[in-house]
Amino acid sequence: xIIYEYLFYGFYRLMLNTTYKDVAEYTAGAWLAIGTIxxxxxALKILGFEPHGSLTPKVIxxxxxxxxxxxxxxxxxxxxxxxxxxxxxDKYNLRNRKFNMYIxxxxxxxxxxxxxVFALLEI
Amino acid sequence: MTSEGRISVKxxxxxxxxxxxxxxxxxxxxxxxRAVWTSAPDPLVFNTGMENSPDPVFDNIYQFTSTAFNKTxxxxxxxxxxxxxxxxxxxxLTVMPGDEIDLNVWSTYTNSGTDGSTxxxxxxxxxxxxxxxxxxxxxxxxxxxxxxxxxxxGVIGLGGTQGTTKTAxxxxxxxxxxxxxxxxxxxxxxxxxxxSTMQQFSLNDINITQPGYIYIYLSNESVATxxxxxxxxFNVTLTRPVIQSEEYYPFGMTIAENSYNxxxxxxxxxxxxxxxxQDEQNAHVYDFNFRMYDPALGRFLRVDPLAEITRMQSPFQxxxxxxxxxxxxxxxxVNPGFTESVFAIIEQAWNDTPNPGGGSSGGYYTYSNxxxxxxxxxxxxxxxxxxxxxGTFRSNHPDLVNASLEEAVSYTMGQALNSIEVNNxxxxxxxxNRQLAISALASVTGISPGMMWGLMLQEIVxxxxxxxxxxxxxxxxxxxxxxxxxxxxxGLGVESTIADVGRGAAYATKSGLAGLKVxxxxxxxxxxxxxxxxxxxxxNKNPSDYAxxxxxxxxxxxxxxxxxxxxxxxGLTLAESTGAFEGFYRTFNDPLMQWIYLxxxxxxxx
Numbered sequence: 208x209i210i211y212e213y214l215f216y217g218f219y220r221l222m223l224n225t226t227y228k229d230v231a232e233y234t235a236g237a238w239l240a241i242g243t244i245x246x247x248x249x250a251l252k253i254l255g256f257e258p259h260g261s262l263t264p265k266v267i268x269x270x271x272x273x274x275x276x277x278x279x280x281x282x283x284x285x286x287x288x289x290x291x292x293x294x295x296x297d298k299y300n301l302r303n304r305k306f307n308m309y310i311x312x313x314x315x316x317x318x319x320x321x322x323x324v325f326a327l328l329e330i
Numbered sequence: 331m332t333s334e335g336r337i338s339v340k341x342x343x344x345x346x347x348x349x350x351x352x353x354x355x356x357x358x359x360x361x362x363x364r365a366v367w368t369s370a371p372d373p374l375v376f377n378t379g380m381e382n383s384p385d386p387v388f389d390n391i392y393q394f395t396s397t398a399f400n401k402t403x404x405x406x407x408x409x410x411x412x413x414x415x416x417x418x419x420x421x422x423l424t425v426m427p428g429d430e431i432d433l434n435v436w437s438t439y440t441n442s443g444t445d446g447s448t449x450x451x452x453x454x455x456x457x458x459x460x461x462x463x464x465x466x467x468x469x470x471x472x473x474x475x476x477x478x479x480x481x482x483x484g485v486i487g488l489g490g491t492q493g494t495t496k497t498a499x500x501x502x503x504x505x506x507x508x509x510x511x512x513x514x515x516x517x518x519x520x521x522x523x524x525x526s527t528m529q530q531f532s533l534n535d536i537n538i539t540q541p542g543y544i545y546i547y548l549s550n551e552s553v554a555t556x557x558x559x560x561x562x563x564f565n566v567t568l569t570r571p572v573i574q575s576e577e578y579y580p581f582g583m584t585i586a587e588n589s590y591n592x593x594x595x596x597x598x599x600x601x602x603x604x605x606x607x608q609d610e611q612n613a614h615v616y617d618f619n620f621r622m623y624d625p626a627l628g629r630f631l632r633v634d635p636l637a638e639i640t641r642m643q644s645p646f647q648x649x650x651x652x653x654x655x656x657x658x659x660x661x662x663x664v665n666p667g668f669t670e671s672v673f674a675i676i677e678q679a680w681n682d683t684p685n686p687g688g689g690s691s692g693g694y695y696t697y698s699n700x701x702x703x704x705x706x707x708x709x710x711x712x713x714x715x716x717x718x719x720x721g722t723f724r725s726n727h728p729d730l731v732n733a734s735l736e737e738a739v740s741y742t743m744g745q746a747l748n749s750i751e752v753n754n755x756x757x758x759x760x761x762x763n764r765q766l767a768i769s770a771l772a773s774v775t776g777i778s779p780g781m782m783w784g785l786m787l788q789e790i791v792x793x794x795x796x797x798x799x800x801x802x803x804x805x806x807x808x809x810x811x812x813x814x815x816x817x818x819x820x821g822l823g824v825e826s827t828i829a830d831v832g833r834g835a836a837y838a839t840k841s842g843l844a845g846l847k848v849x850x851x852x853x854x855x856x857x858x859x860x861x862x863x864x865x866x867x868x869x870n871k872n873p874s875d876y877a878x879x880x881x882x883x884x885x886x887x888x889x890x891x892x893x894x895x896x897x898x899x900x901g902l903t904l905a906e907s908t909g910a911f912e913g914f915y916r917t918f919n920d921p922l923m924q925w926i927y928l929x930x931x932x933x934x935x936x
Contacts, residue, residue, distance in 0.1 A: 226892050227851060230844050234851040241855040245862045252866050268863035272856045319858075319883055322865045326876070 215239050215283060216296040217311025220304075232289045236279035242318040244271045249321045252330060333604060335366075338596060353573065353598070360657040361604040362582075366574040367428075372594050376566040378419060381405040390418040390461050394560065399528055401436045401562040409561040411499065411550035416449070417461040419564050420547035425505070426590060428572035429538040433546060434530065434565040439497035441525035445554035446494035454488055454551060455480045458502075462545060478510040479545070486515045488551055496521050498551040499559030501533055507542035520548070520561070528562065541588070574598050580653045582616065582625030603659045618661030623648060636662050639922050850900035851889060857903045858886050873918035881911060 218239050222231035248268070258264050283289040296307065331337075335354040342348050349370065356365040376387050379402030383391040394410035401408075411418050425431070449457070455476075456466060464475030482504040489500045504515035516536075522529035536544070546566055550559040574591040576584050582602035591597045599607045602625060606617045616623040621630045629646045637645035640663070649656035649664055656664045861882040868875055885906060889899035905911065917923040 225890050226895050227847055230848050230851075233848040237848075237851045237855045241859045244859045245866075248863045248866045258867055264863045264867040265860055268860040269856075271863075272859050276852065276856075319862075319886075322862050322879060323876075325866055326871050 211239075211243075212292050213296070213307065214242075214311060214314060215279075215289070216292055217307050217314070219289065219293060220308065221311060232284055235289075236283050237276065238315075240272065240275035240279055242314055243275060244268065245318045245321055247271065249325065252325060331600070333361075336598065340370075355598070355600075355604075357604065360653075361659055362576075362578055362657075363598065363601050363604060364576055365572050366591075366598045367571055368573050368595070371569050371571045371573070374568040374570070374594070376421060376423075376568070378564050379405050380407045380409045380419070380562055380564070383407075385419075388419045388421050388564070390415070390420055392418050396560065398526070399438060399560045399562060401528060407562075409548065409564070411548060411559045411561070413449075413550070413553055413555050413557065416454075416550040416552075417457045417547050418549075419561060420461045420545070421566060422462065423544050423546070423566070423568060424542075425538040425544050425568075426541050426570065426572060426575065427539055428570065430569040430571075431503070431536040431538070431544060431546075432565075432567040432569070433501055433503065433533040433536070434563075434567070435501055435520065435548065436528045436530050436562045436564075437499060437501075437520035437548075438522040438528045438560050439499055439525055440556075440558045440560075441495050442558075443554050443556035444494045445552075445557070446491045446496075447553045448488065448491045448498050448551040449553060451483060451488060454549075455483050458483065458547065458549070461547060474510050478506055478512065479504070482506070482512040482515050482545075485512060486517070489517055489519055489549075490551070492519060492521045496525075497557040497559045499561075500549045500551065501531055502547050502549055503533065503536060504545040505536070505538065505542060506545070507540045510543070513540060513542065517549075520559070528560075541590075576601055578602060579625075581628035581648065582623070582653070603657045605659065618658065621661035623661065628653070630661060634662070639663065639925070642921055846900070847896045850896035850903075854886055854889050854899045854903045857907055858882050873924065874915040877915045877918045878911075881915070882906065 215235055218235035219231050222228060222235050222238075225234075227234040248264075258267065283292070296304070299307075333355070335352060338351045338353060339347050340349040340351055352369040354367045354369075355363045356367060357363055378385050378388045378391065380391055380393060381402055383393045385391045392410050392412075392415040393407045395406055396408050397406045399408045400406050409418050419435075423431075458464075459466070459476040459479040462475050462479065463472055464477075464479055465472040466476050467473065468476060486504070489498055492498045499520050500517045501520050502515070502517040505513040507513055516533070518531060518533050520529075520531045538544070548559075548561050548564070550557070552559075570592050572592075573595040574597060575589055577588040578584055578601075584601070599609075601607050602616055603618065605619070605623070608615050608617050608622070614624070614626070615631065616625060618630070620635055621632050623630050628648055628651075629644075630648060631646075633645035634640065643650060649658050658664050861879055865871070865875055865879045885899055885902040888902060889895050891898060918927070
């Protein structure tokens with residue numbers, strides 16, 4: 208969970224530098240959820256999970272989106288926990304915060320390139 | 331000669347034109363001619379005046395000389411059936427679906443004795459089968475004929491007695507299929523109203539529904555030796571409106587056993603893919619306009635003039651080696667026959683549907699049995715004036731309410747194919763059945779109208795481009811065609827985006843804007859997640875799947891454009907999720923479009 212909060216903090220700080228700065232906590236939760244879902248899909252694929260019947264990839268993705276959006280909302284936002292997380296990591300020194308940013312950017316790049324890499328490797 | 335039929339000329343013995351005959355082609359969805367119908371069939375008349383024995387056409391002519399009974403001009407012979415020679419003037423004809431047969435004979439009897447008893451069923455089966463060459467317990471054809479007649483008379487039964495003073499005489503027919511399985515049969519009694527007075531009897535409108543044979547015969551079922559029946563001027567008229575019928579193996583060879591043509595009519599040689607069959611000097615190839623095609627090989631006899639466009643395929647292949655799905659009527663480029671028809675139908679349905687409301691909700695007409703009515707069997711909505719993609723097709727056809735996807739698609743394709751066939755044949759109101767089929771296709775399969783229009787646009791652009799290219803047009807015109815198609819498709823997304831931004835700017839408050847941003851990021855992200863999931867689990871990734879995923883990434887990227895980004899990405903995501911870009915994606919599956927895209931990347935080098 209600490210890793211999840213760590214990534215959330217990275218997303219939050221990224222969002223503060225975009226047009227979403229007034230709603231950074233919401234959008235950070237949303238983008239984090241998306242990244243997590245894409246990686247989850249990759250894990251399922253590697254583990255050999257095969258969608259069948261009515262449980263199509265689209266249905267699974269929609270369920271995961273709803274679950275993770277809801278989870279992020281209640282975990283980070285509704286109880287204002289994101290403020291505690293931000294305050295905690297803000298106390299870190301600049302080097303650690305830069306490292307957090309690198310990790311977050313790598314996570315984003317990894318997430319969006321994962322499907323293409325899988326396709327090229329024919330996984 | 332047109333794609334729908336031909337006109338043949340009728341001439342008299344002197345060669346003068348007496349009439350024009352219209353013949354219609356009945357085609358399948360790939361343009362293969364399956365049957366040729368004529369508007370004025372020439373009846374084949376088989377006649378015997380009982381003057382010759384043996385007769386060249388009819389068997390078992392038991393002649394009796396009687397000028398009183400004779401009805402043949404210049405003759406004096408009639409057919410006499412007794413208790414032993416009790417089946418005569420029998421004839422077997424090969425029949426085809428669509429044939430109509432009329433029987434006509436003069437008949438009378440002699441009034442003598444009071445014995446009204448008739449032959450039993452088994453005995454009569456023996457007589458009838460024997461007349462046609464059947465033998466009880468015989469091997470081969472003789473045994474088969476006996477068994478067939480036995481089965482038929484077992485169902486039809488005998489005419490039975492006509493009383494003690496009259497002869498039990500009948501005009502009979504039995505229809506078998508090609509395997510001598512009984513289909514149907516019948517008889518009428520030919521007992522004249524008074525003895526020794528010839529009277530004419532007719533049995534008309536025997537309609538054949540399957541290829542097979544018709545057994546026709548006259549009979550006398552009486553047992554008494556004094557009960558005699560006399561017949562003369564027996565006419566069998568065969569009317570055959572289907573003058574040609576063809577069935578094909580997938581690659582175009584005709585199945586000889588299931589094909590025929592009326593020997594009295596000039597055969598239509600425009601058959602497979604509506605192209606001309608060349609059998610002079612045993613060539614046995616089709617002239618596909620630009621190339622000759624050998625249906626036995628399933629290959630063209632020379633390379634494709636446009637081989638560079640379909641370079642992933644052999645330059646000799648026909649129909650992507652999938653002749654059930656594709657045709658190639660010119661020998662130039664493979665053509666998806668069914669899809670093309672579908673697009674034509676959608677376009678027609680769209681053009682036929684006016685928009686009296688003019689607003690975003692618009693008006694609609696309902697279609698039922700090919701007519702615009704107020705019923706709600708099939709509904710076609712056209713919400714926006716001048717709109718090209720926005721709009722919905724929906725259906726509540728009772729057959730499809732609870733249908734599975736497969737059933738719905740099957741039903742829809744069946745409807746479309748059927749109606750296309752019928753339309754080609756007669757060109758009447760069945761056109762609307764095709765609209766109905768497309769409504770079902772769009773709504774039940776979940777293919778959005780936007781996607782359908784995108785596909786149609788793609789088809790139009792590609793075809794136009796291919797034709798231009800082959801005509802030696804400049805590359806500029808090709809690029810123009812492609813780009814105009816792409817812009818049209820892409821413009822739909824832009825259109826919806828502008829509408830969303832406009833509404834947002836006009837009405838949103840500050841908090842509303844924030845809410846819209848949250849909603850935008852949520853929707854855009856969800857769309858990316860779903861497309862990623864589908865892309866990862868898609869087993870057979872086409873170029874269009876890559877295009878879809880990369881487009882979704884690009885749309886997500888637009889979300890981070892300062893100020894307007896969330897709204898632009900929101901609009902693009904809405905357009906994408908409703909299928910507005912599907913046509914664009916699918917262009918990546920086409921080798922020609924791939925080539926165009928690759929070429930356009932290096933356009934600066936030209």
